[in-house]
Amino acid sequence: MTAPFPHLLPRQSVPDLRVPIVGGRSYDIRKDAPATFSLIVFHRGLHCPxxxxxLKDLEAKLGDFERRGVSVVAISTDNEERALQTGLDWQLPHLRIGYGLPLQVARQWGxxxxxxxxxxxxxxxEPDLFSEPAIYLVRPDGTLYFGSVQTMPFARPHFADILGAIDYVVKHDYPARGEADVTFESAGAN
Incomplete structure (x- = not known):
């Protein structure tokens, strides 16, 4: 029997996340200090068209996110060489590209x-093992606000929609949803 699959709950603290960034820096979610959110985009890596x-769409919208107080990082399990090639080949001069995400940490993030x-x-x-895509918005206090986790590379959320959602959320102080952690003891429970 396998261990239960981890899932993150809105309004709860997210796991630690520290990875190197192309260019010699590093990303640490505990040290990230956005005004509104950290946008973490987990991607499959260099092999994925x-x-x-x-990520090219994200690069084009970086200024829109920054104007909303959102810090942005794109992270994969790729090694440094592949991550560097990603930035160069995909023409992502401003996007922070994190790499070397340990598979154990990927699983902690669901x-x-x-x-x-x-x-x-x-x-x-493709690498021998790699993580599938996900997008998370994390509040400055380190709690999860929004998450979209996928098993396949297709049908991802659009960043224009996320920008619109951020505008609505901030304007209306809309709470994180999906926070109820309930268990159902019988198949007939509602």
């Missing part, structure tokens, strides 16, 4: 892990 499209299956449609080999 959908990640390329997603990410799904896939096994590599050879070369992708863009001719780049």
């Amino acid at each position: 959908i990640c390329r499209t997603q 990410l799904y892990i896939s096994r590599g299956r050879g070369s992708t449609s863009i001719g780049i080999n």
Whole structure:
């Protein structure tokens, strides 16, 4: 029997997250100090053409997030060489690109892990193991506000929608939802 799959609850503290950033810096969620949110975008890595499209869109919207007080980082399990190539090949000069996410930490964040299956449609080999995509908004106090975790690379949330949601949330002081941690003792429980 496998261990229960971890899930994060809104309004609860998120796990630690420390990774190196391309360019010699590092990212530590406990030291990140955004005015409104930290936006953490976990991506599959260099081999993923959908990640390329997603992160190029994110790069184009960085100023929009920064004007809203949101700090942004994109993180993968890729090694430093692949992360550096991601930034260069995908033309992401301003996006903070984190790398070397340990698989154990990925699981603590509730990410799904896939096994590599050879070369992708863009001719780049998948790593032996890597995490699937997820997007999180974390409040400055380190609690989860929003999470979207995926098992597949397809049908990801759009950053324009997230920007609109942030505007609404801030304007209306909208609370985090999904915080109820309930268990159901019988199949007939409502």
